[in-house]
Amino acid sequence: MALTDITPGPAEDEISRLLRTSSLVPLTVTAWDSGALIHASEAAAALIGVPADALRGQSMLEFYVDTEQRRALLRALEAGAGEAFAEIQLRRADGRQIWVKVAAQRITYGGVPCVLAISQDITEQKEQARALTEALEQLRRQASNLNLDERQAAQAASRAKSAFLAHMSHELRSPLNAILGFSEVIRGLHFGREQVEKYAEYSGYIHQAGSHLLALIDDILDIAKVEAGKLDLQPSSFELSELLDECARMMRPMIDGRGLALGVNGRAAGLSLTADRRRTKQMIINLLSNAIKFTHAGGRVELAAQRMADGAIAITVADTGIGMSDDQIAVALEPFGRVESASINDPTGTGLGLPIVKNLIEAHGGRLQIRSQLKRGTLVRLVFPA
Numbered sequence: 001m002a003l004t005d006i007t008p009g010p011a012e013d014e015i016s017r018l019l020r021t022s023s024l025v026p027l028t029v030t031a032w033d034s035g036a037l038i039h040a041s042e043a044a045a046a047l048i049g050v051p052a053d054a055l056r057g058q059s060m061l062e063f064y065v066d067t068e069q070r071r072a073l074l075r076a077l078e079a080g081a082g083e084a085f086a087e088i089q090l091r092r093a094d095g096r097q098i099w100v101k102v103a104a105q106r107i108t109y110g111g112v113p114c115v116l117a118i119s120q121d122i123t124e125q126k127e128q129a130r131a132l133t134e135a136l137e138q139l140r141r142q143a144s145n146l147n148l149d150e151r152q153a154a155q156a157a158s159r160a161k162s163a164f165l166a167h168m169s170h171e172l173r174s175p176l177n178a179i180l181g182f183s184e185v186i187r188g189l190h191f192g193r194e195q196v197e198k199y200a201e202y203s204g205y206i207h208q209a210g211s212h213l214l215a216l217i218d219d220i221l222d223i224a225k226v227e228a229g230k231l232d233l234q235p236s237s238f239e240l241s242e243l244l245d246e247c248a249r250m251m252r253p254m255i256d257g258r259g260l261a262l263g264v265n266g267r268a269a270g271l272s273l274t275a276d277r278r279r280t281k282q283m284i285i286n287l288l289s290n291a292i293k294f295t296h297a298g299g300r301v302e303l304a305a306q307r308m309a310d311g312a313i314a315i316t317v318a319d320t321g322i323g324m325s326d327d328q329i330a331v332a333l334e335p336f337g338r339v340e341s342a343s344i345n346d347p348t349g350t351g352l353g354l355p356i357v358k359n360l361i362e363a364h365g366g367r368l369q370i371r372s373q374l375k376r377g378t379l380v381r382l383v384f385p386a
């Protein structure tokens with residue numbers, strides 16, 4: 001959508017095509033000096049919160065929280081051979097402030113020096129980074145107030161945190177590398193202009209890696225929330241057998257796909273549980289997916305619930321799979337802890353499932369019990385207090 005009547009010269013064909021085809025990408029062309037908007041894609045207009053038509057004639061500078069950031073971007077473009085990246089704070093039309101990461105390029109458009117910019121909303125990342133810095137700062141302040149014993153304990157905790165972070169970045173890096181690598185191939189048209197199917201295949205890999213990344217980040221946030229005491233459970237009373245059936249239905253394709261049998265114990269009928277239903281389901285699904293992943297074809301998985309003598313309610317997931325030794329159970333309960341044989345059965349797992357389940361059941365005031373024997377199978381029990 002052209003916002004002014006500048007007629008593109010022949011050298012601008014490329015840019016015009018990009019503008020026409022990129023409504024999903026937040027992309028703007030602004031005049032170098034005034035910041036006047038010459039082009040804005042639908043996605044760019046949505047980012048600012050203004051209908052694309054209403055942007056006509058407006059200057060991008062009106063949306064800058066600090067116009068010095070625009071001058072700095074121009075300086076960076078001059079210094080960096082016409083290309084630069086920057087993080088910029090914008091004020092949307094509704095007053096909300098957002099952070100965007102901008103990849104900018106100096107271009108001549110309609111004979112006028114302009115800035116072509118592609119933006120990405122990074123407000124959430126910024127907020128998380130700020131919260132992390134604050135937490136670390138608080139931890140540092142607290143640690144400096146502690147006596148020596150406590151200080152050593154804090155150091156151990158901080159070492160554990162560092163190890164966790166190191167492992168986490170490693171886990172995040174592999175899907176990110178896949179995303180960068182495959183998109184690089186697409187961006188560079190490495191297979192030529194005709195191989196559309198090849199590019200579609202590669203964008204499928206990017207999507208897969210992106211989904212994996214998202215699931216991973218959800219898991220990491222779950223762990224972080226519990227450890228920061230920020231998990232708010234929403235307890236309600238619900239019919240347990242319904243939940244078990246729901247979980248069994250959900251895992252049916254995975255059960256069938258691996259050639260296993262699944263039994264759901266009927267003794268749960270009539271039992272009602274007071275707990276956070278969504279989190280209880282998350283725990284059961286995690287345990288079922290483990291039981292399924294680590295049991296060979298022909299094996300059996302049992303899902304059951306019962307009221308114990310003391311009134312506590314236990315949900316049990318048992319399998320006839322590869323099992324674990326006591327040492328291996330200890331490993332499995334650590335974040336990112338995976339037993340060696342796991343990677344053969346499940347190359348994509350990250351070792352966060354069990355620690356999340358343990359955190360969640362403990363947040364309910366309950367406990368996690370694991371009994372297992374190598375090559376015989378595993379029984380995992382969630383015990384909710386009476």
Ligand SMILES: Nc1ncnc2c1ncn2[C@@H]1O[C@H](COP(=O)(O)OP(=O)(O)OP(=O)(O)O)[C@@H](O)[C@H]1O
Pocket residue numbers: 290291294319321322323324332333337338339340341342346348349350351352353354355377378
């Ligand atoms: N039912 C089981 N039978 C045998 N080994 C198991 C079982 N459940 C868990 N394990 C072992 O414990 C490890 C940790 O389990 P956890 O659920 O935390 O991670 P994961 O399943 O490997 O990955 P994720 O759940 O994050 O996708 C597994 O890698 C596996 O080695």
Ligand SMILES: [Mg+2]
Pocket residue numbers: 286289290349352353354
């Ligand atoms: Mg798991």
